[in-house]
Amino acid sequence: MKTIETCVSPDLLELHELTNKTVIVVDIFRASSTIVTALSNGVNTILPVKDLDQCKAYKEKGWLIAGERNGKQAEGFDLGNSPLAYLNLQFAEENVAMTTTNGTRAISLARKQAAEVLIGSFLNLHATANYLQNSTNDVLVLCAGWKGKFNIEDSLYAGALSLALNWKHDCDATFAMESLYRQVGTNLSDFLQKASHAKRLQNHDLEKDINFCLGIDQYNSVVYLSDEGLKLKH
Ligand SMILES: O=C(O)[C@H](CS(=O)(=O)O)OP(=O)(O)O
Numbered sequence: 001m002k003t004i005e006t007c008v009s010p011d012l013l014e015l016h017e018l019t020n021k022t023v024i025v026v027d028i029f030r031a032s033s034t035i036v037t038a039l040s041n042g043v044n045t046i047l048p049v050k051d052l053d054q055c056k057a058y059k060e061k062g063w064l065i066a067g068e069r070n071g072k073q074a075e076g077f078d079l080g081n082s083p084l085a086y087l088n089l090q091f092a093e094e095n096v097a098m099t100t101t102n103g104t105r106a107i108s109l110a111r112k113q114a115a116e117v118l119i120g121s122f123l124n125l126h127a128t129a130n131y132l133q134n135s136t137n138d139v140l141v142l143c144a145g146w147k148g149k150f151n152i153e154d155s156l157y158a159g160a161l162s163l164a165l166n167w168k169h170d171c172d173a174t175f176a177m178e179s180l181y182r183q184v185g186t187n188l189s190d191f192l193q194k195a196s197h198a199k200r201l202q203n204h205d206l207e208k209d210i211n212f213c214l215g216i217d218q219y220n221s222v223v224y225l226s227d228e229g230l231k232l233k234h
């Protein structure tokens with residue numbers, strides 16, 4: 001039987017074995033939700049990039065550049081980190097280089113050793129679960145967290161995914177988050193409004209982003225990391 005475990009912060013990743021595993025990188029507020037939304041709305045490729053300067057260099061190659069630091073769009077960038085910017089197919093067929101505070105860093109760390117890297121969010125929860133049911137790999141959920149610390153929204157996603165998969169695990173983080181997700185149930189939005197990151201985004205008037213990121217199964221999309229960047233599985 002396949003297994004699932006949860007790494008609650010990128011800073012703890014070295015404690016986990018990634019060989020032959022599919023790593024699901026999750027950053028509910030907001031990078032992974034934004035990536036899933038952008039690709040589901042026609043963006044061709046998203047390249048996760050570590051720092052702002054590296055990201056800016058892609059402008060000269062004809063790419064759009066998305067940059068966020070401390071919740072705000074970085075100066076000189078075409079886009080910030082809002083999923084809402086990608087609705088209505090306005091960036092269809094574009095390539096986007098993206099750098100965010102937590103999410104893009106977590107993706108860079110995951111790519112080093114994993115057999116496969118996928119991007120998870122509530123927006124594509126069951127599409128990702130269905131894909132994993134048909135794979136032979138064990139799964140590690142890598143929570144982007146906040147600047148190396150635990151956050152509740154990314155870990156809660158791990159609980160939701162584990163319940164959807166119904167695989168075995170010997171991981172207390174997964175066990176705890178399954179229990180919490182069962183309790184929270186359909187009140188996900190009420191519950192996560194109190195999360196520290198949601199409060200941070202509320203301070204930037206981003207309530208619409210918070211609500212959007214908590215929509216379950218809005219997209220039937222599986223997002224994976226290829227050699228060229230993040231793409232939709234077809
Ligand atoms: O843009 C976001 O929501 C966050 C910014 S911060 O962590 O609140 O500074 O970035 P992300 O990489 O999506 O966690």
Ligand SMILES: [Mg+2]
Pocket residue numbers: 027028029030031102103144145146197
């Ligand atoms: Mg985040």
